[in-house]
Amino acid sequence: MPEAARARTRRVPAPPTVAPSSTARLSSVPLPATDPPPPPWPGEQVPVSGGTVLVRSTPWAGRPGAPRERALYVHGLGGASTNWTDLAALLAVRCEGWAVDLPGFGRSSPPPSGSYSVRGHVRAVVDVLEHVRAQPGEAEGRPVHLLGNSLGGLVTLLVAARRPDLVASLTLVSPAMPVYRVPQAFGRALLLVLLPGVPSLAERRLAGVGPEQSVRGMLQMCFGDPARVPPERIDAAVEETRERAAQAWANRAVVRSMRGLITSYLRVGRANAWRLARLLRVPTLVVWGDRDRLVDPRLAPRLATTVPGARLLVLGGVGHVAMLEAPEPVARAVLGLLEDAGTDGAGTDVGTGAGTGRAAG
Template sequence: MTDAHSTHATGGGQARPARVPLTFVPLSTAPLELDTSIPPWPGRQVPLAGATLHVRETPGPHPDAPTAVYVHGLGGSATNWTDLANLLAGSAHGVAVDLPGFGQSEPPAGFDFALTSHAAVVADYLAGLDRGPVHLLGNSMGGAIAMLVAAERPELVRTLTLVSPAVPDLRPDLRRMADPRMPLAYLPVLGGPVRRQLASLTPRQRAEQMIRLCFADPGRVPEHRVAESAQEIAGRLGLPWAADAINRSTLGLIRAWLVPRARSLWQVAPRVSVPALVVWGDRDRLVSVRKAARTAELLPRGRLLVLPGTGHCAQMEQPVSVARAVLGMWGAVAERAW
C-alpha cells in the first residue's frame, strides 16, 4: 500500500529495473502512541577492542526480540533516537550509540574521525553484540556510516534504514549552517570577534539554532526536549575532545564527498545487498531531497519515503510516520515481500 500524504519520489537517478515501484513502501497499521514525555533512555559504557562506546538501550518486548541499532548524525548523539526507539520497542530491543567523540563516547587516542573509521567502530560493536544480524538505522552522517557498514559487513545487518543520509551534496548554501556568521569566523581580522561572539552563545541558544536548522517546523519540539538538548550541549562544552571531534568529523565527511568517483559513497550504495528504506524530509536544508531518489535507486533493494513538511531529522520531527514505514519494512521482509 502507499500513502499519498507521506510517500512520493523526487529527483532524478538511474533507471531502476525492478517490478516493485521505488516508492511502494508498506506502512504499518499497528497502533502507535507517541509519548514525548519520556526522558532519554539509560546509558552505559561498552568496551571494544580499540574504543569504548556509550550506548543507550530501549528494552524490547522479550529477550529474543530482534535488535535495532541507531546511529546519529554529525553533532548529534544517541538521544536523537529517544522517541523512535520507544515507538519500535514493541518489535525490537533498541540500542542507540554515541559515536566516538560524540555524546558520552570519548574518542580513542589517535582516532582520525574519517567516515570509514566511524563505520569500523560501529561494525566492531555489532559483531560483539552476538545477537545475529540487526536492523541498522542511521541519520545524516550516521546514515552514511550505516551504509558503509551494510556494504562491508552484510552478515551483521538484517535491514537498513537511512534517514536523510549524508550522501555527497556540495552545493554552496548558507542556510545549511546553524549560524550564518560561521564562514566569517575563518577570516583574518574579522574572524576573531566573530569567534568570540559564537563562543558566547548559551547552550540554550545553540540548541535552538540546531533545531531551527534541522526541523522544518521547530514548533513541533516540546519545551522539555529543547531543555534536554541544551543540557546535553552544556555537558559537551566541558569535554576536552568535543570540539575537535565535531570539527574533524566534519572534515572527514567533506573528504568522503570529494574522493574520486571510484571511492564515492555513490559507489557504496550498489554494494548494499540487504533490504533498505530511505526516508527524507522534503524541506531538508542540510542534504537536498533531490538526492533522495538517486540514493534509493542505487540501493539494490531500496525503497523511498519522502515526508512533506519535514526537515533533516525525520525520526525526531515525524517519529510516528518513520516508525510506520520501518515496521512496514520489517513486516514485509519477514514475509519475504521486500
C-alpha cells in the same frame, strides 16, 4: 561494407537498468504511547577499536509471540544517541534497541588517535554491531537492523556495503551522501575547515556559543517546523548541550568530523558511497523530510533508485531529523519494511509493498 556504414550498424550497449524504488508501506501495528516523551534510555560503555563508546539500550516491548529482533541507531554530526529515544520506544514493539554515541560525541570519549574520519566511525559501528549481535537472547547471532541519520546515515550505508553479514535491514534518514555543492544552510565558509589551522579557529568560535543559543540554532536548521518540538525535548537538549560544553573535546569532534565528512566526498572509484549504494543487497528504506535544509531532499529519489529494491518515504513539512520530528510515520515505515522482510508471514517481498510513500509530519 564501408567502415562508416559498419559503424552505423554497430550495436551500442544499452545502459544498465535500475529498478525503480517503491513507496514505503506503513505498518498498522499498534504503537506504544509516547506522550509524555520518554526519558533517555540507560547506557553502558562498550569497547571498540582503541577505546569505548556509550551505547544506550531500549528494552523489547512486544506482545507475546511477536517477533523479537535487534536494532542499532547511529546519530548524525553534532548529535547523540538521545536523538533516537522516541523512535526506539516505538520500534520496541519489534526490536530491542541500541543507540551509540559515536567517538567524541554524547558521552563517548574521543578516539585516542584524534582522528574523526568517516572510516573511523565505520569501524566503531562495526564493533558495536558485533557486540549487539553477540548479546545473549532470542536474537543472538542474527544480523541487526541498522538505522542512521545524516553523517550516521552515510556511515551505516558504508557498514552495510562492507559487512552485509551484520545487517538485517538498513534505514537511512537524510543520509549525508556525497554532494559537490555546499548547502545554503552551511555557507561556503564551511569549506575552510579543510585548510590547515582553520579547524582550531572553528572550534574556538563554537566554544563561544551558549547552550540556549546553540539549541535555538539547531532547531531552526534541523527541523521543518521548530514549533512542533515538545518543550520537554528542548529543555533536555539545552541540558545535554550544557553538559557537552564541559567536555574539552566536544567542539573538536564536531569540526574534525565535518572535515572528515567533506574529505570522504572526494573519494572516487569503488570507495565512493554512491557506487557502494548500488551494491547493497539488504532491505533498505530511505526517509527524507521535504524541508531538509542540510541535505537536499532531491537526493531522496536518486538514492532510493540507486539502492536495489529500496523503499522511499518523503515526509511533508519535516526537516533533517525526521526520527525526532515525525517519529510515528518513520516507525510505521520501518516496521512495514521489517514485516515484509521477515519470516513472520506478515507481508510480501521487499520492494513490492504498496503505500502512500509520502506523509505529513
